[in-house]
Structures are given as structure tokens and as C-alpha cells.
Amino acid sequence: MGVMPTELLYRDDAYAREASATVLAAGPEGVLLDRTPFYAQAGGQPGDAGWLRWDGGEAAITKAVKGEADTVLHLPAEGAALPPAGATVTAALDWTPRHRHMRMHTALHLLCSLIPGAGVTGGQIGAERSRLDFDLAAPPTKEWLTERLNALVAGDHAVGERWISEAELDENPSLVRTLSVQPPRGAGRIRLVRIGTEDAPVDLQPCGGTHVCSTAEIGRVEVTKLENKGKQNRRVYLVLSGE
Structure with missing residues (x-):
């Protein structure tokens, strides 16, 4: 009998800070649970940290990563029981960095919407600073991007999701903005994250990460730096500046 996939509780509620779960296996390579609110590192978003607490014990978790067969491994701190x-x-999240990752991730989708037609060649979400790389000869100025990003944030656009079939994605390949990472296939369906209304979205693209429920929750952002990373590759850095 194969390993059952881990139930990803953040798919239904990205704001769930803790949940009860059953330990399926535990070793130095990680703790496997039947269900988890922890996001496993993927797509440029860091894996969540936090704690596992049980009757008579507690273990600090440094990061959640993907295991085999769609499972999530919770990596214990060195020497943890x-x-x-x-x-x-x-299973309890270290909520402050996780929430910042949610705000950052949604902000990066807004950034993507401001540079239409340019493929995304890479990216990284961080609690303090995040970035996207674009296949682009000449990006807008950081001042222009900052102004328009904050206008979108202030617009208080709802963030939601819907699922489409892999065949529907094949019929609409322009939905995929990332050139280096393609949406995972094999399950028969693809999750789309939508910012704005269904009939006129600000941004709509495949994504498996966690997001805030409204752009207003992001707070003020600032594009701090633009870098040339090759003849046709431009890196854009942003930070959360409203704190």
C-alpha cells in the first residue's frame, strides 16, 4: 500500500494557524502527518516553520518540504524530540512570517499584472524582500511600479480561486506567466488564483501558494531596486513598507 497524500488544509483556509493531525511516521528526515496547515516549500514560497505539540512533548519545525507521493515532511530542529x-x-504555524509570505505573494501577482506579456523567468518570496525576474528588455521605472502597485493595493480587490481542467489550461496557455516553472500536472485539475472580479480580473494565473483574501491586507509596498540579470532578464525587488 502506498503513502497517502497529505491533506493540505491551507488550500481551504490559508488563515488556519493550527490544526489537529495524526502522526503517520517520524524520523530525522521529517515528520509525516495525515493533514497539515503547513505550506511545503515550492514555487519560490518558503516552507512554513512552527511547532508540533502532543501530550508530553513539543518539537520545533524549521521548515515544511515536499515528500514523496504528494506528502509534506515537517523538518524538526536539530535535537528535537x-x-x-x-x-x-x-500542528501550529509560526504565523508572523507565514502571513508576510501571503502578503508578499499576492503583491508579486499584482506586480506581474503591471508587466503584461513578459514571461516570468524566476522569483523568490521572502518575509523581508521578494523579487520577480522578467523576460523583458526595459522594465518600467521603480517609481512607476511603486505608484501603481499601491493603487492596486488600495483598490481592495478580492483574492479568490477556481479550478480548471488540464485541458482547459492547454486551451489557454497565456494563463501561465512563469517560463521556468510549469503548473503541476497529473491530478487532472489546475488551481487558478484570481485577483479582482471573475469577468474583469486584475490578475489570473495558476498558483499553488497561499494568499491574503484582499489586496488591502498587503499594506503599502515599495519597489526598491531593478537589476539587469542578462540581455533580456530584468529583476524587480519589492518590500512591504507600510510597517
Whole structure:
């Protein structure tokens, strides 16, 4: 019998800070749970950190990563005690960095919407600074981008999702903005993250990450730096400046 996929609770509620779960296996390579609110590192978004707590013990988790067969491994801090298989644990997120990643990720989608037609060649989400790389000869100025980003943030656009089939994505290849990373296939459906209304979205593209529910929650942002990373590759950095 194969390993069952981990139930990803953040898919239904990105704001769930903790959840009860059952330990399926535990070792130095990580703790496997049947369900988790932890986001596993992927797509430029860091894996969540936090804690596993059970009757008589607690383990600090440094990062969640993808395991085999669509599972999530919770990596324990060095020397941390491990929960026994079969135990019921409370999986609790270190919420402050996770929420900043959600705000940053949504801000990067807004940034993407301001540079239509340019493929995204790379990106990284951080709690303090994030970036996107564009296949672009000449990007707008950082002042122009900052002004328009904050106008979109202030517009308080709703952030939602819907699912389409892989065949529907094949019929609409322009939905995919990333050139280096393609949406995962094999499950038969693809998750789209939408900012704005369904009939006139600000941004709509495949994404498996976590987001805030409204652009206003991002707070003020600032594009701090533009870099040339090659003949046709421009890197754009942004920070959350409203704190």
C-alpha cells in the first residue's frame, strides 16, 4: 500500500494557524502527518516553520518540504524530540512570517499584472524582500511600479480561486506567466488564483501558494531596486513598507 497524500488544509483556509493531525511516521528526515496547515516549500514560497505539540512533548519545525507521493515532511530542529507514530499532535504555524509570505505573494501577482506579456523567468518570496525576474528588455521605472502597485493595493480587490481542467489550461496557455516553472500536472485539475472580479480580473494565473483574501491586507509596498540579470532578464525587488 502506498503513502497517502497529505491533506493540505491551507488550500481551504490559508488563515488556519493550527490544526489537529495524526502522526503517520517520524524520523530525522521529517515528520509525516495525515493533514497539515503547513505550506511545503515550492514555487519560490518558503516552507512554513512552527511547532508540533502532543501530550508530553513539543518539537520545533524549521521548515515544511515536499515528500514523496504528494506528502509534506515537517523538518524538526536539530535535537528535537519526535512524536510517536499514531500520536495526535497540534500542528501550529509560526504565523508572523507565514502571513508576510501571503502578503508578499499576492503583491508579486499584482506586480506581474503591471508587466503584461513578459514571461516570468524566476522569483523568490521572502518575509523581508521578494523579487520577480522578467523576460523583458526595459522594465518600467521603480517609481512607476511603486505608484501603481499601491493603487492596486488600495483598490481592495478580492483574492479568490477556481479550478480548471488540464485541458482547459492547454486551451489557454497565456494563463501561465512563469517560463521556468510549469503548473503541476497529473491530478487532472489546475488551481487558478484570481485577483479582482471573475469577468474583469486584475490578475489570473495558476498558483499553488497561499494568499491574503484582499489586496488591502498587503499594506503599502515599495519597489526598491531593478537589476539587469542578462540581455533580456530584468529583476524587480519589492518590500512591504507600510510597517
